[in-house]
Amino acid sequence: MARNSEKANAMLNKWLRIKSGLSLNDTYIARRPRLTTDVTDVRTAEHWRNMAVKDVMISISRIQNASLGEFAIRDLNDEINRLIGIRKRWDERVVELGGPDQRGLSSSIENAHGAELRIGGGGYRYFGAAKNLPGVRELFEQQEKEAQFTDTYVSRAELHRKINVDYYGFQGSEHEDLEAAEAELERSLHRAGFAGAGEVYLGDLEGVSAVSTGVQLDEPLRAAVHEHLLRVGGGGDATSPASP
Template identity: 40%
Template sequence: MARNEEKAHAMLNRYWAQVADERRQLQPEVRPFDINECSDLARAQHWRQQVVTDLDEKTTLIQNESLGEHKLRDLNDTINRLLLERWKWEKRIFELGGPNLMRSQTPPEYQYFGATKMIPSIREVISKQAPDTRKKTRKELLRNVDYEYYGFCDESPELLEAERRAEIEVW
């Protein structure tokens, strides 16, 4: 009976060795530094997907408040660099004839993520640049509503003259 188990383990070991060899052969080369060097749409989509995967890993890591201030700042810088790189890949994919994946036509601005927002010096920066995001009340919204809003003042002299001529032609 031990012989059958040994055969099974040997076959399993050979299988895992084969899988490892296949993975080594499929190891992708290093992502190109200059995005314009990539002229293949499939490769560009592959590199964008790799950047998205890296972004996912980093954004998960940055949620941990116990990492320390320096590590959090480094992670935040890395995430912002990856966001810019993702945008560049999306732009390149569109140039190569692929789908338009860009969320905006301009590169992303620097942002703070996760536990980085809890660092006191960064909290000050965020509070200085934060716009007024409170919801406006109905009274504030209606303050700027006047006759023009409802279209009562749209009648220009040219429009009135054209309407008068059209009425004469109809009669």
């Protein structure tokens, strides 16, 4: 019987090492470690990460065949999702050991071949013929309808998130002159409302434009204010504007 050293130096084993990405001086690992933390070498972690990606792509290629049968397709789709979880853990381990971050590249490849079903918690993907399985197609149609409804529907929580301090007037206004003119008109309206004789007090209406703010009232605004004062005071013709 040949020794282990002789087996390791055999031409076939050398070729298998090169194909798997391990150098001839590395210890050959026949089984993937159950825990990624057991691997402390970045090259070994990259090797098992590449093997996981390879297994995922082979399984995705197999699941394109719709003639496998419903049960075989479901089992194969479950296996793909399990392998994706393994690939993610090895990607994280490679980054922890100082290797390149390839998580985005791996996810983009898987997203191009599979569709995620977000109903019921999300995180589970369907690939190939699994997307047309009985019950799965209906769930994807329901998800698409809900997505279209979500694009046009704005919830109460989203409306509250858009409210800022400007909505409540906590910040200083940029139109101080306009606010001063509005305050002066408001005082005139209050005086008109409390006039006991029913006569409208229009004394300050003519002097609003002469306040220190420098805001000039145009004719439409003056007419609107005059009409409101007449309506509040209960006298005069509400249709005739005040003279400038």
